[in-house]
Amino acid sequence: NEKLASRLQSHEDRERLFTREEIDQLFSEVVSYYIDPEKCQACMTCAKRCPADAIDGGKNRIHVIDQDKCIKCGTCFEACPPRF
Ligand code: SF4
Ligand code: SF4
Known part of the structure; x- marks a missing residue:
């Protein structure tokens, strides 16, 4: 959060990003064998x-x-x- 806050202009910018849980979920869905x-x-x-x-x-x-x-x-x- 601190890193993002130093780079993003507004709260809305941050709201558009994925949370760590959402990223984990996305990766688990795209796994391929x-x-x-x-x-x-x-x-x-x-x-x-x-x-x-x-x-x-x-x-x-x-x-x-x-x-x-x-x-x-x-x-x-x-x-x-x-x-x-
Ligand atoms: S070694 Fe046997 S189990 Fe493994 S990928 Fe080939 S056919 Fe499938
Ligand atoms: S067993 Fe069949 S369905 Fe399951 S991950 Fe392997 S290829 Fe895909």
């Missing part, structure tokens, strides 16, 4: 667990997440074996 093609071993674990059928892949094929279908649940992130 991607599979690193360099690391994916095509084990198919994530695709089997994805509740939105958003992961395209198969045996010996690097898996890819369809961002339009992905509901950002994080299941694939949890399911991917740590060694991969």
Whole structure:
């Protein structure tokens, strides 16, 4: 607040800014999941667990997440074996 007050002219200027809670909320909403093609071993674990059928892949094929279908649940992130 002190930093902002030194830079902004009026109270209205400050009212237009986001609070820290709002920024956290915005960031949590824009999180995206991607599979690193360099690391994916095509084990198919994530695709089997994805509740939105958003992961395209198969045996010996690097898996890819369809961002339009992905509901950002994080299941694939949890399911991917740590060694991969
Ligand atoms: S975050 Fe959830 S919905 Fe998106 S690809 Fe991973 S498992 Fe599927
Ligand atoms: S679980 Fe990990 S290694 Fe296995 S197919 Fe999915 S992204 Fe690739």
